[in-house]
Amino acid sequence: MTYNIHHANPPSKEETGEIDLDAIVHVIRKENPDLVALQEVDVNTKRSGKGNQAEIIAGKLGMKAFFGRAIDHQGGFYGVAILSRYPLLETSVTPLPEDAAPASEDRVLATAKVKLPGGMVIRFGSTHLDVDSPENREQQVKAINAIAAKENMPFIVAGDFNAVPESSAVRELDKRFTRTCVSDCAPTIPVDKPDRAIDFIAYSKEAPFKVVSQKVIPERYASDHLPVVATLRY
Template structure:
């Protein structure tokens, strides 16, 4: 599952933090792994707690938070939730061109040990939001470089802030296989028009997509969550 949670603030309720709504949305899908974006930790707007930790506790999952920037006296970034043990947790800094004043972005990864004792790498990311972004191209290139050094089957998920026809996603598709090819839109939550949230994997031969679903959860965040059921091949 990938879910941009809008710092757990329902768009219809400004200044209100509703972690139980995010928990309920995730719980309804019962995912093994979740990539979260727009997570607050000890910020003025959200309160003195780690949102990833609170969500993980409620779901009885493991978690790892990856800080991207300082925000409101605390931290802001992405996170991974997992039913299974997480090791080798890493925050990879992604590049931005200084002259663009782009917000710093990260890819957070972890090694995940599955119940059958196989292991994979799982990553959560949130790419640059500027239109026609040169930064997204740089960030995809860095993610591809990281993936090229990876010996484990690798799944990444997140808010790529780019639609399938964009240069950024075309660049992503050169290195990863997305779980949807004709992708349902994920924003806005009311009458969505754009697909920008994706799950993708490499190498292609190691995975088989059973199904990919955009969940019509319209209250909890300004993005719809995406869930993919993926079979891991032993080949």
């Protein structure tokens, strides 16, 4: 699963700033994924309160969590995260480039090594690309592709790419990865009347995966994005 959780602030509660972590937990629990890439996650911020949102969500689900800080925000941190049913090993956070628009919000790729049932070991990553600059997004994907090119194990990357399938950034992604949705991707944003797909799950072309299913979950309360769920067989 990949899910931009909007720091657990439901769009209908944006003016009041209400935080509803249980709504996010409910969405994830219903789909019962093994691995989750989260974006827009708060840790100890003024708007969301004390606590690591990724760890709180993981605790309620019986999962492991790893948070990747992108920026300092309101006295705490803001970034992406990985949730997993299996132990997370060799975790890392890699800053992504933003040469085209250096004033843009910093972006990162968080990754972890995961040993799956049956013994396969994979790299799983969560990312959230630049929202404003197409050139930054393309450069950020090139950086992710360069990391994937050096990886000797199957690599799954998922997240909010802030780019539609026809964009230069997603075309760049497709050079190194296979998206679980290749054509006619169901829209993931805006949540009230979705009209474009910008959230994707993809795996390295060398990985021995086959897509069993791919779907966008029509859950319109918990966040301003719809979550994406894919089942891969190996």
